[in-house]
Amino acid sequence: MPTKAAFVRKDMLAPQEPPVSERGAIKWARENLFSGPLNTFLTIVGVLAVFLIVKSALPWLLNGVWNANSMAECREIVAARHGEGATGACWAMVRERWHQYLFGFYPQELFWRPTMAFGLMFVALAPVLYFGNRTINMRMTAVAGVLTILALAGVSASFPQTIAGSEAGGLALLAAVIVFAGLTAVAWMAPRRLLILTLLYPAIGFYLLWGGSIWGPVGALAGFAILAVVYNLTKAQLGVVVATGAGVVVAAIWWLVVQSHVTGALHSILPLGTAHVDSDEFGGFLLAFVIGVTAIAASLPMGILLALGRRSDMPLIKALSVGFIEFIRGVPLITMLFTASLLLQYFLPPRSNFDLILRVIILVTFFSAAYIAEVIRGGLAALPRGQYEAADALGLDYWQAQRLIVMPQALKISIPGIVSSFIGLFKDTTLVALVGLHDPLQGVTKVVRAAIEWKGIYWEPYIFVGLIFFACCFSMSRYSMYLERKLKRDHR
Amino acid sequence: MSDPHAITREIDRSHMQVSDEVAIQITSMNKWYGAFHVLRDINMTVNRGERIVICGPSGSGKSTLIRCINRLEEHQSGHIIVDGTELTNDLKNIDKVRSEVGMVFQHFNLFPHLTILENCTLAPIWVRKVPRKEAEETAMHYLSKVKIPEQAHKYPGQLSGGQQQRVAIARSLCMRPRIMLFDEPTSALDPEMIKEVLDTMIELAEEGMTMLCVTHEMGFAQAVANRVIFMDQGQIVEQNEPKEFFNNPQSDRTKLFLSQILGH
Numbered sequence: 001m002p003t004k005a006a007f008v009r010k011d012m013l014a015p016q017e018p019p020v021s022e023r024g025a026i027k028w029a030r031e032n033l034f035s036g037p038l039n040t041f042l043t044i045v046g047v048l049a050v051f052l053i054v055k056s057a058l059p060w061l062l063n064g065v066w067n068a069n070s071m072a073e074c075r076e077i078v079a080a081r082h083g084e085g086a087t088g089a090c091w092a093m094v095r096e097r098w099h100q101y102l103f104g105f106y107p108q109e110l111f112w113r114p115t116m117a118f119g120l121m122f123v124a125l126a127p128v129l130y131f132g133n134r135t136i137n138m139r140m141t142a143v144a145g146v147l148t149i150l151a152l153a154g155v156s157a158s159f160p161q162t163i164a165g166s167e168a169g170g171l172a173l174l175a176a177v178i179v180f181a182g183l184t185a186v187a188w189m190a191p192r193r194l195l196i197l198t199l200l201y202p203a204i205g206f207y208l209l210w211g212g213s214i215w216g217p218v219g220a221l222a223g224f225a226i227l228a229v230v231y232n233l234t235k236a237q238l239g240v241v242v243a244t245g246a247g248v249v250v251a252a253i254w255w256l257v258v259q260s261h262v263t264g265a266l267h268s269i270l271p272l273g274t275a276h277v278d279s280d281e282f283g284g285f286l287l288a289f290v291i292g293v294t295a296i297a298a299s300l301p302m303g304i305l306l307a308l309g310r311r312s313d314m315p316l317i318k319a320l321s322v323g324f325i326e327f328i329r330g331v332p333l334i335t336m337l338f339t340a341s342l343l344l345q346y347f348l349p350p351r352s353n354f355d356l357i358l359r360v361i362i363l364v365t366f367f368s369a370a371y372i373a374e375v376i377r378g379g380l381a382a383l384p385r386g387q388y389e390a391a392d393a394l395g396l397d398y399w400q401a402q403r404l405i406v407m408p409q410a411l412k413i414s415i416p417g418i419v420s421s422f423i424g425l426f427k428d429t430t431l432v433a434l435v436g437l438h439d440p441l442q443g444v445t446k447v448v449r450a451a452i453e454w455k456g457i458y459w460e461p462y463i464f465v466g467l468i469f470f471a472c473c474f475s476m477s478r479y480s481m482y483l484e485r486k487l488k489r490d491h492r
Numbered sequence: 493m494s495d496p497h498a499i500t501r502e503i504d505r506s507h508m509q510v511s512d513e514v515a516i517q518i519t520s521m522n523k524w525y526g527a528f529h530v531l532r533d534i535n536m537t538v539n540r541g542e543r544i545v546i547c548g549p550s551g552s553g554k555s556t557l558i559r560c561i562n563r564l565e566e567h568q569s570g571h572i573i574v575d576g577t578e579l580t581n582d583l584k585n586i587d588k589v590r591s592e593v594g595m596v597f598q599h600f601n602l603f604p605h606l607t608i609l610e611n612c613t614l615a616p617i618w619v620r621k622v623p624r625k626e627a628e629e630t631a632m633h634y635l636s637k638v639k640i641p642e643q644a645h646k647y648p649g650q651l652s653g654g655q656q657q658r659v660a661i662a663r664s665l666c667m668r669p670r671i672m673l674f675d676e677p678t679s680a681l682d683p684e685m686i687k688e689v690l691d692t693m694i695e696l697a698e699e700g701m702t703m704l705c706v707t708h709e710m711g712f713a714q715a716v717a718n719r720v721i722f723m724d725q726g727q728i729v730e731q732n733e734p735k736e737f738f739n740n741p742q743s744d745r746t747k748l749f750l751s752q753i754l755g756h
Contacts (some may be wrong), residue, residue: 393564404618
């Protein structure tokens with residue numbers, strides 16, 4: 001007998017759409033743009049500001065002229081097309097001077113060398129950035145190869161008097177195709193083998209960029225071989241740390257004192273080499289990349305050692321690390337660059353003619369390493385003590401514990417900070433303008449503006465250079481996010 | 493006596509023989525933290541095959557004592573000889589002792605960036621120089637023993653506390669240690685996980701492992717230990733066979749302690 005309160009549902013209700021004000025764009029706008037009087041007001045002000053900026057900048061951007069030979073011609077074309085008083089960007093300058101922004105005053109017939117070095121850099125980076133990932137390694141190598149070959153072809157087409165104009169040009173292009181095809185095959189079959197290229201790349205890159213006698217980079221590599229030999233011979237008696245120190249000292253003696261005599265002698269016996277390019281001729285993004293990439297690659301290991309040194313139990317090592325870090329962080333980068341261009345010469349043995357770019361790289365590396373050391377120290381401090389104890393209890397020695405347990409975790413924690421430092425360092429390379437090098441932002445722009453035909457150009461170079469810097473820095477930032485995601489291990 | 497983890501199972505004592513061989517010898521050992529005298533005149537001898545439970549109130553120095561045995565803590569006077577090797581400042585001796593002595597921590601201290609299998613193979617590969625394949629076989633053997641071979645390719649963060657602690661035990665065993673130290677292995681675990689870890693430890697005892705456990709699991713002490721050491725204020729106050737220790741404590745301090753942990 002059913003009571004009055006009984007209820008039985010006969011038809012089940014189908015789900016319905018939420019009301020219009022609760023879905024899609026309307027809901028989003030209500031919640032994010034117009035959630036109250038203040039936010040409504042700010043939204044209107046914001047939209048107005050964006051509108052005004054676009055209104056004043058858009059015509060300038062859209063009226064841009066790509067084909068002209070001078071600033072005056074640009075202005076004439078804009079006036080003719082859009083009427084008197086119209087503004088327009090003069091991108092023709094970029095079209096005309098792009099090679100200076102990329103290569104500075106590098107000899108035009110040798111543009112293939114920095115292009116090749118740039119392409120190979122990505123191949124050398126692939127196994128480091130995407131360790132153990134065969135597909136990405138191979139793709140990155142192949143893409144770098146294709147782009148490099150296209151760039152080589154493009155450069156040759158733009159400068160017909162260069163190497164491509166001759167028969168040798170065709171051969172060089174063919175050689176590049178073979179090199180990159182070979183590297184792609186290596187990346188596919190044995191991605192770890194690419195690390196050999198990574199290790200050799202500093203010498204290859206150096207030789208491609210500066211050229212000269214082949215014995216120079218060979219001698220520099222021999223220094224590393226000497227380091228390895230001394231280390232292996234003395235490791236058993238002296239222990240890892242002292243043996244490394246001894247190796248470094250002997251290698252330094254070789255590099256600074258002996259090497260030039262030996263390579264000089266070898267060169268007189270067997271003069272192998274290509275055209276030498278002087279550091280004065282470097283400029284533009286070539287310079288920014290040479291300084292930036294070298295300093296980034298060198299400052300990470302140095303930063304790690306400094307961070308470990310700062311936490312060391314050994315008072316001398318600790319004092320040296322703290323002193324170095326605090327001194328470098330306390331001094332403006334500009335001061336260091338002036339030191340590089342003027343003072344460093346005094347501290348080096350007489351007649352050792354240290355290249356200015358090399359000196360700048362060394363000091364930029366020191367500068368960046370000090371910051372990286374502090375970032376990594378933060379990561380080290382975040383590791384629980386139990387991790388060190390577990391490593392100790394298992395019988396791992398100090399360096400094994402650091403390499404296998406501590407650093408992988410500390411570096412992972414420090415990735416955002418480290419990449420921030422790297423991005424800052426890369427942008428700081430523009431400061432080398434102050435010691436007379438032709439960085440893309442200041443140095444090359446000054447040269448371009450000094451030319452009669454581009455007198456009066458203002459925004460275009462900065463926008464062009466800014467966009468390239470943005471692309472580089474944004475890629476680094478995205479890579480760091482990728483790495484963080486990839487190394488995420490706590491699935492809680 | 494109400495012990496939530498009373499050991500009910502039959503224990504196989506056939507391998508639990510204590511030999512005359514000395515595994516650990518500690519003589520008049522003292523340790524200070526700054527001016528604070530944490531360990532005072534510790535004398536103890538552990539024979540091979542002995543299973544010793546160390547208990548005492550918090551701050552009594554029991555963890556510090558076993559951490560001195562593999563030199564996670566440095567002692568300032570006296571001698572500690574482990575497996576015939578005296579612990580001094582000589583790093584080679586320390587590494588030698590550490591590779592012979594396994595340790596299990598209260599908070600597991602697994603390496604979160606490595607898989608379970610990698611956690612277990614790391615030390616054999618790098619310290620013992622065992623080939624990777626062999627190390628992995630050994631690791632799987634011990635992971636099966638602690639009953640979690642199926643978790644080998646997960647990361648520690650994906651495991652429960654009890655599973656993590658069993659991995660930690662397996663990780664130590666992969667070094668084939670002759671002595672195992674347990675530093676409050678069940679104190680950070682939920683009640684139902686304590687049992688699985690204790691079972692693993694009992695199995696280890698049944699195989700004749702020399703064990704030193706800092707623990708408050710009195711059920712475990714009664715079932716497995718052949719000696720209980722009671723510490724207070726950095727000193728060994730009393731040591732005895734478990735039966736005597738629990739039923740007939742001698743010192744007042746021990747009686748008070750036992751009444752507090754067993755009385756509720």
